[in-house]
Amino acid sequence: MTRLRLILFILLSAAGVAASFAATAAAPDALPAVLVSRQLAESARLHVGDTVTFALDAEGKGGRQFRVAGTYEPTPDPMKFTARRIEARMHLPDLVDVTAAQPDADSADAVDGINVRLAHPDDARAFGAAVMARAPGIFARPTARTGDGSDPFAVLDRFHFAIAVVTVVGSTAFLLALMVMRAEERRETVGIVRLIGISQRSILLEVLVEGLLIAAGGAIFGVLFALATQGAVNRFFQWRYDTALVFVRVTTRIALESVALAVPLGIVAGLVGSWTLLRRDVVAMVRR
Amino acid sequence: MTNAAPLIEGRDLTRQFPMTAGAVTALNHASIRIEAAEYVAITGPSGCGKSTLLHLLGCVDQPTSGSLTFEGRDVARLNETERSRIRLTRIGFVFQRFFLLPMLTAWENVELPQAEAGVPRSERRNRTRELLEYVGLADRIDHRPSQLSGGEMQRVAIARALANRPALLLADEPTGELDEVTGDQIADLFDRVHADGTAIVVVTHNATVAARAGRRLAMKSGRIVEAGKQ
Ligand SMILES: Nc1ncnc2c1ncn2[C@@H]1O[C@H](COP(=O)(O)OP(=O)(O)O)[C@@H](O)[C@H]1O
Ligand SMILES: [Mg+2]
Numbered sequence: 001m002t003r004l005r006l007i008l009f010i011l012l013s014a015a016g017v018a019a020s021f022a023a024t025a026a027a028p029d030a031l032p033a034v035l036v037s038r039q040l041a042e043s044a045r046l047h048v049g050d051t052v053t054f055a056l057d058a059e060g061k062g063g064r065q066f067r068v069a070g071t072y073e074p075t076p077d078p079m080k081f082t083a084r085r086i087e088a089r090m091h092l093p094d095l096v097d098v099t100a101a102q103p104d105a106d107s108a109d110a111v112d113g114i115n116v117r118l119a120h121p122d123d124a125r126a127f128g129a130a131v132m133a134r135a136p137g138i139f140a141r142p143t144a145r146t147g148d149g150s151d152p153f154a155v156l157d158r159f160h161f162a163i164a165v166v167t168v169v170g171s172t173a174f175l176l177a178l179m180v181m182r183a184e185e186r187r188e189t190v191g192i193v194r195l196i197g198i199s200q201r202s203i204l205l206e207v208l209v210e211g212l213l214i215a216a217g218g219a220i221f222g223v224l225f226a227l228a229t230q231g232a233v234n235r236f237f238q239w240r241y242d243t244a245l246v247f248v249r250v251t252t253r254i255a256l257e258s259v260a261l262a263v264p265l266g267i268v269a270g271l272v273g274s275w276t277l278l279r280r281d282v283v284a285m286v287r288r
Numbered sequence: 289m290t291n292a293a294p295l296i297e298g299r300d301l302t303r304q305f306p307m308t309a310g311a312v313t314a315l316n317h318a319s320i321r322i323e324a325a326e327y328v329a330i331t332g333p334s335g336c337g338k339s340t341l342l343h344l345l346g347c348v349d350q351p352t353s354g355s356l357t358f359e360g361r362d363v364a365r366l367n368e369t370e371r372s373r374i375r376l377t378r379i380g381f382v383f384q385r386f387f388l389l390p391m392l393t394a395w396e397n398v399e400l401p402q403a404e405a406g407v408p409r410s411e412r413r414n415r416t417r418e419l420l421e422y423v424g425l426a427d428r429i430d431h432r433p434s435q436l437s438g439g440e441m442q443r444v445a446i447a448r449a450l451a452n453r454p455a456l457l458l459a460d461e462p463t464g465e466l467d468e469v470t471g472d473q474i475a476d477l478f479d480r481v482h483a484d485g486t487a488i489v490v491v492t493h494n495a496t497v498a499a500r501a502g503r504r505l506a507m508k509s510g511r512i513v514e515a516g517k518q
Binding site: 199 | 343346348349368369372373374375376377379381383387388389390400401404448449
């Protein structure tokens with residue numbers, strides 16, 4: 001394990017720490033450094049150089065003083081985006097110090113998570129396995145996507161997929177109803193062209209081309225609209241939840257998938273609509 | 289003329305429409321023979337089966353019983369594609385309500401059947417110009433039906449009907465929605481079409497239009513009751 005250098009950044013559980021900091025004015029330079037999250041700095045009006053006390057106890061009993069060395073933007077986490085990120089990062093020995101000073105034995109449990117950044121991220125899996133083997137009761141896993149379906153992004157993906165399926169099914173039903181209505185509006189026109197001898201093949205071809213153009217146009221419009229608005233959507237939710245998390249990102253793949261789905265759907269809807277007319281009796285279509 | 293093969297011949301044509309309240313017999317054992325380049329007018333009260341007969345002659349609809357030959361071919365043996373082809377290339381249709389395609393210009397309405405028939409572009413352009421000149425609308429080629437008067441729309445419809453040089457022009461109440469003067473202009477146009485060698489069958493209530501035909505048929509209750517020659 002020695003080759004795996006553990007680099008320090010500690011994430012203190014917000015609940016344990018948040019309530020018990022206070023800016024004081026004591027011998028600043030000698031104090032250990034701490035980084036506070038942007039949100040914590042904003043809500044407690046902390047500045048670089050300020051002295052703060054961290055304790056696991058709400059009254060500040062047995063607390064340790066630190067010097068604010070800087071602020072940081074917490075890594076966006078979809079599992080935490082509704083939580084206020086009142087967090088701090090301190091050196092591991094300082095953390096041990098803070099927790100060891102607690103008279104109450106249970107308080108040591110207030111640290112419920114530590115993020116470890118590896119110098120060689122590829123070793124994450126092996127590192128996690130080694131930690132778990134040596135320290136029973138500790139659960140260590142890489143933050144990179146595991147692909148086993150349990151990571152939060154996979155859960156979100158499934159959620160998005162479900163929303164997409166519902167949207168597609170709903171709008172397809174709507175589109176079909178619309179196309180059948182449009183076809184009905186064109187009853188007389190189709191009757192006329194069939195009467196003067198335009199073949200069903202030509203009519204279907206025309207509908208096909210029309211459906212293709214409309215569907216492709218619609219899909220491209222949708223993608224452009226999403227591209228144009230994704231910035232605004234992200235900014236709104238980032239403001240709403242005070243996070244740097246990116247909520248919407250229109251990737252090339254998403255754009256292509258939308259077009260690939262919309263175009264056949266549009267064509268099918270057009271064909272279904274016109275099929276209802278092509279099956280009909282010509283005379284009946286032009287009779288009043 | 290009587291010895292030559294007829295353009296179209298219908299024998300014992302009966303057409304019934306099955307309805308929930310019982311079948312309606314629109315045409316009842318009607319027989320008709322139209323020679324090439326003939327001009328025939330059909331008159332009769334509303335509902336007597338004139339349009340039904342015209343639809344059969346035009347290969348749009350099919351009889352419940354009886355036989356029909358068009359240019360020697362048994363229409364009952366043709367499939368929808370073949371009948372569609374006959375309508376496109378051998379028959380022109382003119383209706384009371386014009387039936388132009390509203391989203392197309394006069395030019396495009398006349399060009400459409402030619403494009404469907406596979407007429408090359410340059411030939412199509414000449415033919416369309418010639419036809420719109422023929423009906424006196426050379427200056428309205430880019431107008432849509434909504435920008436034309438009833439008489440003008442009917443003239444575009446006639447130009448369209450003639451686009452593929454049909455052997456037969458079928459007209460169902462072509463002056464029904466027009467005033468007398470405009471109706472006369474349409475009748476004049478029919479005279480010219482007939483003079484140019486196209487057979488015409490016109491269903492009409494208009495006595496002056498009927499008077500121009502070489503032969504007049506009267507219908508009543510699905511039967512042809514009276515045939516007069518002039
Ligand atoms: N498609 C149809 N369905 C039901 N009845 C029809 C249909 N076409 C015509 N008819 C009936 O057949 C009769 C003759 O109609 P039609 O040929 O249109 O008469 P006309 O053109 O002489 O006024 C009418 O009673 C009409 O209601
Ligand atoms: Mg009629």
